[in-house]
Amino acid sequence: xxxxxxxxxxxxxxxxxxxxxxxxxxxxxxxxxxxxxxxxxxxxxxxxxxxxxxxxxxxxxxxxxxxxxxxxxxxxxxxxxxxxxxxxxxxxxxxxxxxxxxxxxxxxxxxxxxxxxxxxxxxxxxxxxxxxxxxxxxxxxxxxxxxxxxxxxxxxxxxxxxxxxxxxxxxxxxxxxxxxxxxxxxxxxxxxxxxxxxxxxxxxxxxxxxxxxxxxxxxxxxxxxxxxxxxxxxxxxxxxxxxxxxxxxxxxxxxxxxxxxxxxxxxxxxxxxxxxxxxxxxxxxxxxxxxxxxxxxxxxxxxxxxxxxxxxxxxxxxxxxxxxxxxxxxxxxxxxxxxxxxxxxxxxxxxxxxxxxxxxxxxxxxxxxxxxxxxxxxxxxxxxxxxxxxxx
Numbered sequence: 001x002x003x004x005x006x007x008x009x010x011x012x013x014x015x016x017x018x019x020x021x022x023x024x025x026x027x028x029x030x031x032x033x034x035x036x037x038x039x040x041x042x043x044x045x046x047x048x049x050x051x052x053x054x055x056x057x058x059x060x061x062x063x064x065x066x067x068x069x070x071x072x073x074x075x076x077x078x079x080x081x082x083x084x085x086x087x088x089x090x091x092x093x094x095x096x097x098x099x100x101x102x103x104x105x106x107x108x109x110x111x112x113x114x115x116x117x118x119x120x121x122x123x124x125x126x127x128x129x130x131x132x133x134x135x136x137x138x139x140x141x142x143x144x145x146x147x148x149x150x151x152x153x154x155x156x157x158x159x160x161x162x163x164x165x166x167x168x169x170x171x172x173x174x175x176x177x178x179x180x181x182x183x184x185x186x187x188x189x190x191x192x193x194x195x196x197x198x199x200x201x202x203x204x205x206x207x208x209x210x211x212x213x214x215x216x217x218x219x220x221x222x223x224x225x226x227x228x229x230x231x232x233x234x235x236x237x238x239x240x241x242x243x244x245x246x247x248x249x250x251x252x253x254x255x256x257x258x259x260x261x262x263x264x265x266x267x268x269x270x271x272x273x274x275x276x277x278x279x280x281x282x283x284x285x286x287x288x289x290x291x292x293x294x295x296x297x298x299x300x301x302x303x304x305x306x307x308x309x310x311x312x313x314x315x316x317x318x319x320x321x322x323x324x325x326x327x328x329x330x331x332x333x334x335x336x337x338x339x340x341x342x343x344x345x346x347x348x349x350x351x352x353x354x355x356x357x358x359x360x361x362x363x364x365x366x367x368x369x370x371x372x373x374x375x376x377x378x379x380x381x382x383x384x385x386x387x388x389x390x391x392x
Contacts, residue, residue: 001025003043004382005035006051008367012338012352014330015369020051024359027385032353048379050367052333053351054099054122054360055375056340057315059227059255059301061105062086062124066304066311068267071175074107075140082110089305089312090121094388096313097378098122099360100351102301102344104167104206104227105130107141116162122383123358125344127167128158130208131194133185137173137208148193151186155197164345166198167227170207171214174273175306181232181277182211191221204345206253210277212238219246225253225343227301230287236278237287244294253343255301256288258325259318264309289325298322299343300336316375323372333368359385 002024009020011032019035023043039045063077064070065085077085093101100123103111107129115124129143131154136144145154155166170186172179179185186194191207198205206225207218211232218226229247231239247254265271266281274280292298300319304312315336322332334340341351350358361382366374381388 001030001040001043003039003045004051004361004363004380005045005047006049006363007035008050008369009035009353010050010052010330010333010337010369011354012053012341013334016353020353022051022353022361024382024385027359029353029355029357029359032355046363046380048363048365050364050374051353052362052368053337053353054362054381054383055097055315055336056100056102056344056346056351057093057098057301057304057336058102058299058340058344059104059257059303060089060093060101060312061303061305062089062101062103062111062312063105063107064305065089066306066308068307070306071105071138079110082107086111086114087121091392092312093122093304094381094383095378095390095392096316097362097375097381098313098315099381099383100341100344100346101125102165103127104165105138105141109161112161112163115164118384120386123346123350123360125164125346127165128161128163130167130169132169135178136185137169137171137176137179139176148190151190151194152197155194159201159203163203166194166203166205168194168205168207170209170218171211173208173210174270177273182213184211184214184217188217188220191217191223195222206255216243219250219252223252225255225299227255228257229254229291230279230284232277232279234278236283239287239290239294244291244296247291248295248297251297253299254291254296255299256291257301257303258285258288258321259300259302259314260309261311261314261317266309267307270307285321285325292325292327297339298327298335299340300332319375320372329369329372332372
């Protein structure tokens with residue numbers, strides 16, 4: 001048994017009065033007591049200023065290597081190189097305190113197959129190749145499909161292969177130049193068929209949606225989550241009051257994929273696409289602030305891997321960005337721990353300081369509830385009971 005002790009503790013939903021002494025046996029949390037609780041005889045202890053659950057990034061691309069054209073070159077990578085990219089990405093997440101990720105863009109099912117084998121990386125919830133229209137956003141990942149029955153069969157294939165979530169591209173995307181960010185890639189009937197088929201097998205559905213029409217259609221179809229949720233119109237991002245109220249009332253998980261390395265602008269070709277649709281990072285941040293004010297349930301997820309500013313492990317910067325747009329620190333931390341676990345199907349496994357859950361811990365030298373940038377300086381990271389070498 002080992003112990004991790006801190007005067008400040010956040011359990012995934014709230015601050016724990018009296019801090020915490022977290023007891024770990026093998027890969028599992030076996031006790032959560034106040035910091036002043038007597039140590040068991042002979043139990044080694046690690047002390048820090050603060051302890052919280054390991055972070056969860058709700059939107060990553062483990063197959064992407066964070067280079068300027070990361071998504072475009074995935075299909076060209078030999079299998080061995082693709083595995084190396086994934087393993088490197090996994091370790092970058094762990095060294096940043098991210099002990100679980102939801103992968104929303106696989107190629108050749110590599111991430112899904114690895115997710116079923118617990119190795120030395122973070123816990124992975126994998127979608128497999130995202131469902132997309134013919135020639136649609138991220139078509140090269142292998143998920144092109146059209147029509148109600150073919151979509152139902154594609155969902156069943158994901159269930160059979162062990163996916164933990166179904167991802168569908170409801171609109172075009174910035175990273176696929178010939179697609180339309182404003183246009184809907186699927187009919188309402190097609191989206192409803194995907195949701196129905198996935199829910200029959202107990203899988204959630206999350207929809208990539210940039211255009212306002214695609215966000216509204218995804219919500220009408222009953223998806224569980226919306227990625228980006230940019231609500232793009234001819235005049236840039238616009239959140240109608242009625243839509244904000246509907247998203248909030250439905251409890252739809254919205255992952256706005258904010259957060260990037262400071263001082264890193266998007267690659268020129270991405271910047272050009274953003275300019276063409278009337279959007280920039282400041283306008284997107286203002287839009288996320290509007291979602292937050294409307295009471296929409298926001299998750300911390302980053303689109304990690306798609307470019308230099310979105311390297312794997314950037315999640316601590318996303319949490320700080322949520323705080324900067326007006327989200328209370330406790331809510332932003334929960335968006336990357338307890339709430340994220342629930343949205344990703346990991347509730348009861350990780351995301352909280354609780355007996356019986358995986359021993360996924362992040363220890364810091366400052367209180368993240370008063371200084372959220374403390375997340376960017378991890379002191380100790382524990383993944384399923386194993387301490388991570390932060391020097392890599």
